[in-house]
Amino acid sequence: MQRSHNFSAGPASLPTSVLAQAAEEMLDYQGSGMSVMEMSHRSKTFVGIAADAEADVRELFAVSDDYHVLFLQGGATGQFAGIPLNLTAPGDTMDFVDTGAWSKKAIKEAGKYCNVNVAASSSDTNYDHIPATDAWQLSTNARLLHICSNETIGGVQFQDFPSSETTLVADMSSDILSRPVDIDQFGLIYAGAQKNIGPAGLTLIIVRKDLCGSARVETPTFLDYAIQADADSMSNTPPTYSWYLAGLVFKWVKAQGGLEAMAKLNQAKADLLYSAIDNSNFFSAPVAPEARSIMNVPFTLADAAQDAEFLRRAEERGMFNLKGHRSVGGMRASIYNAVSIESVQALVSFMSEFENEHG
Numbered sequence: 001m002q003r004s005h006n007f008s009a010g011p012a013s014l015p016t017s018v019l020a021q022a023a024e025e026m027l028d029y030q031g032s033g034m035s036v037m038e039m040s041h042r043s044k045t046f047v048g049i050a051a052d053a054e055a056d057v058r059e060l061f062a063v064s065d066d067y068h069v070l071f072l073q074g075g076a077t078g079q080f081a082g083i084p085l086n087l088t089a090p091g092d093t094m095d096f097v098d099t100g101a102w103s104k105k106a107i108k109e110a111g112k113y114c115n116v117n118v119a120a121s122s123s124d125t126n127y128d129h130i131p132a133t134d135a136w137q138l139s140t141n142a143r144l145l146h147i148c149s150n151e152t153i154g155g156v157q158f159q160d161f162p163s164s165e166t167t168l169v170a171d172m173s174s175d176i177l178s179r180p181v182d183i184d185q186f187g188l189i190y191a192g193a194q195k196n197i198g199p200a201g202l203t204l205i206i207v208r209k210d211l212c213g214s215a216r217v218e219t220p221t222f223l224d225y226a227i228q229a230d231a232d233s234m235s236n237t238p239p240t241y242s243w244y245l246a247g248l249v250f251k252w253v254k255a256q257g258g259l260e261a262m263a264k265l266n267q268a269k270a271d272l273l274y275s276a277i278d279n280s281n282f283f284s285a286p287v288a289p290e291a292r293s294i295m296n297v298p299f300t301l302a303d304a305a306q307d308a309e310f311l312r313r314a315e316e317r318g319m320f321n322l323k324g325h326r327s328v329g330g331m332r333a334s335i336y337n338a339v340s341i342e343s344v345q346a347l348v349s350f351m352s353e354f355e356n357e358h359g
């Protein structure tokens, strides 16, 4: 069986061994005579799967007892509303750093529920860098400071996180599990699963316990952190199969050596691709070197008229989903945890060949 080199931005590549194990367990999960997706979420077996996944997240990130780990539905987009509903009151202010398309969506949604202050933005240069921290115009009284740790569309990533008096909140949808993160720096982090955790339908939230418990009355129950924490994220039926798959991915990350090892491998993959781009006269990367994402690598061809040919030839070689987002143009290679260095090597040698023929 030949697996594609899958550079999709999301839903994205999953480790082959994880999918193989899921296939193996599809009809009969560990002697139960049924699939995980056919089980009651109240069953002992599923409750065990769920608890294991939480324990592995806690181990991977060394999450302290001061934090809840929640497995909810509604995607990262659900949390664009969930965060202000749970953690602000009407009239409160949320500060945002606007580094790309996902920051912009978070800002727009939060604006329905509280005041938003865009403390800094790189929109005037089409989101090609992260605004310098000392130029951020923070409010004096904000409840939260929101950042997007990795902009999936623009390929811009925070290398270090700002230290801030204001409670820091981060959308880590597209770089969670790719490197170590000190959770204690944050009031809350959240991530839709379909980039680096597992199938779509699941959202991971790690939130400091003392911030929970004063959700607004109109907060939908399934988005209320305190209620969900009390119910072990099962106040209603959770996305059981996605949760199980995520659990297999957490075990896979542990088997790779944990987040330090993941970061090393991801850096090696990104270095390989960026240096191929930088050493070429045909390809270029739009993002400032110090802000380049190790997960999503946008790049352009010298002649955009050759984009279609590039994509066609790539597909002939088994390389898929390289077309860039329409707002950026060109190409984007998403090289999440499950994309192997061999896939990146295949891309790099194809690019050099294409440049020789067309450059």
Ligand SMILES: *Cc1c(COP(=O)(O)O)cnc(C)c1O
Binding pocket: 010, 074, 075, 076, 077, 078, 102, 148, 150, 151, 152, 171, 172, 173, 174, 192, 193, 195
């Ligand atoms: C994909 C993505 C989202 C949106 O996730 P949904 O699960 O579709 O709501 C939000 N933020 C970032 C950084 C993303 O990559």
